Amino acid sequence: MLKNILTGNECAACRICCVFDKYDLWETPVISRQLKETIQEKYPQQQFIKKDEGYLLRMSEDENGLYYCPMLDKEKGCVLADGKPFDCSIWPYRIMSLGGRRVISIASVCPSLYDKPLSELVNELVKNGLAEKILGYAAKNPGIIKEYQKGYPVLFVE
Numbered sequence: 001m002l003k004n005i006l007t008g009n010e011c012a013a014c015r016i017c018c019v020f021d022k023y024d025l026w027e028t029p030v031i032s033r034q035l036k037e038t039i040q041e042k043y044p045q046q047q048f049i050k051k052d053e054g055y056l057l058r059m060s061e062d063e064n065g066l067y068y069c070p071m072l073d074k075e076k077g078c079v080l081a082d083g084k085p086f087d088c089s090i091w092p093y094r095i096m097s098l099g100g101r102r103v104i105s106i107a108s109v110c111p112s113l114y115d116k117p118l119s120e121l122v123n124e125l126v127k128n129g130l131a132e133k134i135l136g137y138a139a140k141n142p143g144i145i146k147e148y149q150k151g152y153p154v155l156f157v158e
């Protein structure tokens with residue numbers, strides 16, 4: 001989550017981005033080999049799914065059909081703290097592929113965004129250099145680029 005856009009309190013009260021259902025499992029964070037190894041050392045029971053050159057955390061479905069990220073401590077939040085996956089560190093932004101171009105969109109499921117001015121969300125990308133950072137990371141880690149999903153407003157086109 002981006003501290004310029006969301007506060008720790010907002011995220012602590014929500015955590016929608018750390019819980020998935022069968023329709024948004026595509027949203028689970030793609031992690032690097034290095035982070036996979038760090039997690040494996042600390043949580044040897046954790047399993048992974050290979051995705052392109054990266055990995056996904058294997059998650060189990062609960063009795064309500066939800067998949068909680070195994071790195072989520074329901075009391076304390078993400079156990080990876082500042083070492084969380086890049087995908088999570090840029091939430092609520094998403095890099096996607098649309099018509100052969102890379103675009104940056106925003107996750108419309110994030111309730112804290114509903115009353116944020118669009119200019120604030122775009123400024124974070126353009127004036128604060130976040131778009132450049134995301135595109136640079138994605139160039140080295142293309143597995144984080146997700147197929148465009150309907151309903152995700154596009155804020156930046158490469």
Ligand code: SF4
Nearest residue numbers: 018069071072078088
């Ligand atoms: S790695 Fe951390 S921030 Fe990312 S989905 Fe899992 S619990 Fe949430």
